[in-house]
Amino acid sequence: MRVLALLDGTTVDPETPLVRVDDLGLLRGDGVFETVLVVDGRPRELGPHLDRLARSAAMLELPEPDRSGWERCVDAVINNWTGDRQMALKLVLTRGAEYGDGTPTAFAMGLPIGEKVLRQREQGISAVTLERGIDPGLAERAPWLLLGSKSLSYAVNMAALRHAAKLGADEVIFTASDGTVLEGPTSTVILVRGRTLITPPANIGILPGTTQAALFRAAERSGWSIKVEPVRTSDLTDNDGVFLVSSVRAITRVNSLDGQQLGDFSALHAELTALYESEY
Numbered sequence: 001m002r003v004l005a006l007l008d009g010t011t012v013d014p015e016t017p018l019v020r021v022d023d024l025g026l027l028r029g030d031g032v033f034e035t036v037l038v039v040d041g042r043p044r045e046l047g048p049h050l051d052r053l054a055r056s057a058a059m060l061e062l063p064e065p066d067r068s069g070w071e072r073c074v075d076a077v078i079n080n081w082t083g084d085r086q087m088a089l090k091l092v093l094t095r096g097a098e099y100g101d102g103t104p105t106a107f108a109m110g111l112p113i114g115e116k117v118l119r120q121r122e123q124g125i126s127a128v129t130l131e132r133g134i135d136p137g138l139a140e141r142a143p144w145l146l147l148g149s150k151s152l153s154y155a156v157n158m159a160a161l162r163h164a165a166k167l168g169a170d171e172v173i174f175t176a177s178d179g180t181v182l183e184g185p186t187s188t189v190i191l192v193r194g195r196t197l198i199t200p201p202a203n204i205g206i207l208p209g210t211t212q213a214a215l216f217r218a219a220e221r222s223g224w225s226i227k228v229e230p231v232r233t234s235d236l237t238d239n240d241g242v243f244l245v246s247s248v249r250a251i252t253r254v255n256s257l258d259g260q261q262l263g264d265f266s267a268l269h270a271e272l273t274a275l276y277e278s279e280y
């Protein structure tokens with residue numbers, strides 16, 4: 001089950017070729033994307049996802065996304081979805097064809113959520129720390145690196161996940177050259193200490209997460225403290241819980257890190273998941 005829609009609200013057979021071979025998104029990864037979780041026909045955090053799409057587009061100096069077009073396109077996918085209760089909705093915007101008229105390529109695609117993600121949501125994951133080769137000041141010094149944008153250039157992130165698989169792990173936590181914790185290849189890191197949730201700040205060159213923001217909102221309302229502050233690699237094993245969060249995986253607990261078993265975070269996982277779900 002897949003549904004593909006365009007910004008004018010029309011749907012297209014997902015088997016139909018749509019993107020030209022000279023599309024710069026294809027040739028250079030020159031574009032941006034979002035992945036939104038849709039549950040029972042309701043997209044979660046659509047506003048923050050569209051805000052982030054616009055922010056990423058601005059970082060790549062792409063034309064400003066047409067927000068009402070994206071909303072139309074999202075509605076078209078949702079209205080034509082006849083699959084499971086939950087869907088992953090991808091929004092893709094590229095610079096368009098290299099030899100075209102400058103029109104960006106834009107589409108939204110509804111996809112089923114894979115078994116592996118559903119299993120990991122329930123059972124948690126094993127992770128390894130891997131170097132990202134950046135220092136926390138680089139994002140501000142070197143805007144051309146597009147750190148903190150959700151660009152289509154995810155080949156490095158995917159390579160890191162394959163490397164983790166060779167090490168026998170499900171996931172990765174990237175670290176900066178000074179040992180600061182960054183993020184996962186497709187997720188935000190959250191630590192728990194007592195009744196405090198902690199996540200690294202986005203200005204160190206990581207993507208500001210919509211799931212983390214939603215969870216922190218709900219947690220704060222329920223009396224938790226929240227902190228957005230630098231996290232050290234040593235903090236990953238000195239805490240009351242480590243989680244990787246993102247739109248499709250939701251809140252996933254980290255069971256082991258670099259081969260070392262962590263605590264049993266299942267009760268905390270249930271509590272944080274309930275908090276997150278209370279947002280909807």
Ligand SMILES: Cc1ncc(COP(=O)(O)O)c(C=O)c1O
Nearest residue numbers: 186187188207209210211246247
């Ligand atoms: C690099 C990176 N960090 C964090 C996230 C989590 O973002 P969100 O919670 O908005 O899905 C993602 C999402 O895919 C990501 O790719």
